[in-house]
Amino acid sequence: MTLAPIIVLALMVVGGLVFRNISRRRRRERLLATPLTDEQRQMLERLVPALRHLPPSLRPKLEGKINLFLDQVTFHAYQGLELRDEMRLSVAAQACLLIVNSPVWYETVRTVLLYPSTIRTSRNRDDGFVVHEGETHLAGESWTRGPVVLSWDHALKGGLDADDGHNVVMHEFAHQLDSLTGHTNGIPILRKDQSYAGWEKAMLDAYNDHVKRVENGHRPVIDPYGAINHQEFFAVATVTFFEKPRELKRDEPALYAQLAKLFALDPAECA
Numbered sequence: 001m002t003l004a005p006i007i008v009l010a011l012m013v014v015g016g017l018v019f020r021n022i023s024r025r026r027r028r029e030r031l032l033a034t035p036l037t038d039e040q041r042q043m044l045e046r047l048v049p050a051l052r053h054l055p056p057s058l059r060p061k062l063e064g065k066i067n068l069f070l071d072q073v074t075f076h077a078y079q080g081l082e083l084r085d086e087m088r089l090s091v092a093a094q095a096c097l098l099i100v101n102s103p104v105w106y107e108t109v110r111t112v113l114l115y116p117s118t119i120r121t122s123r124n125r126d127d128g129f130v131v132h133e134g135e136t137h138l139a140g141e142s143w144t145r146g147p148v149v150l151s152w153d154h155a156l157k158g159g160l161d162a163d164d165g166h167n168v169v170m171h172e173f174a175h176q177l178d179s180l181t182g183h184t185n186g187i188p189i190l191r192k193d194q195s196y197a198g199w200e201k202a203m204l205d206a207y208n209d210h211v212k213r214v215e216n217g218h219r220p221v222i223d224p225y226g227a228i229n230h231q232e233f234f235a236v237a238t239v240t241f242f243e244k245p246r247e248l249k250r251d252e253p254a255l256y257a258q259l260a261k262l263f264a265l266d267p268a269e270c271a
């Protein structure tokens with residue numbers, strides 16, 4: 001049997017894969033360079049007012065990432081919830097705000113599942129594959145390399161209120177960033193100018209301090225829920241970084257500095 005047909009077939013397969021990768025990259029670049037429509041901008045002005053504080057130079061980046069997110073992620077609505085563009089846009093904008101100035105991307109997020117309000121579950125919390133929020137009534141959950149599940153009621157409120165220290169979309173997508181390493185453990189992929197030793201020291205010092213404050217009945221600026229474990233602490237600290245940046249910088253300056261490097265943002269300066 002001659003090898004020629006096999007070689008030709010192998011070349012065709014390789015050529016097809018190269019062509020597909022080039023097409024995907026071009027599509028991604030095109031989406032990242034595409035601005036939102038005026039209608040989408042007006043919708044976001046109403047749904048996620050915190051975007052007004054974003055430095056103007058980052059606005060085109062955010063809009064491109066929102067377009068990429070909306071292209072990549074399929075939304076499903078359950079329990080009678082009627083899926084609308086404003087839901088997709090609000091979730092996409094809040095998720096992309098986290099990484100507006102960072103090179104990381106939600107590579108593994110393909111689906112977002114929306115429920116009208118809190119989600120009932122009988123599963124135990126943190127079973128190794130999924131991180132739940134709450135006991136049996138959840139505002140959201142994040143599956144490693146899987147879907148993000150959200151209560152639309154909570155996601156909407158999170159976008160509307162930018163400084164109450166709670167944001168379920170940012171919280172669940174912080175878990176997604178954390179899990180990009182393959183382990184959801186409070187140690188995400190760091191930037192080139194960050195050391196893992198520096199990250200661990202700042203996070204562990206702040207976490208231990210947080211647990212003590214919660215145990216002593218104090219109300220720290222970071223949500224007490226973060227005392228559960230390191231991955232929850234990373235998620236709630238991330239939300240605090242965006243929603244109460246000045247207070248976080250005042251109370252936990254080393255942690256703030258690490259998050260500022262990770263996200264390449266300094267929200268305390270533009271809050």
Ligand SMILES: [Zn+2]
Pocket residue numbers: 131132133171175231232235
């Ligand atoms: Zn969580």
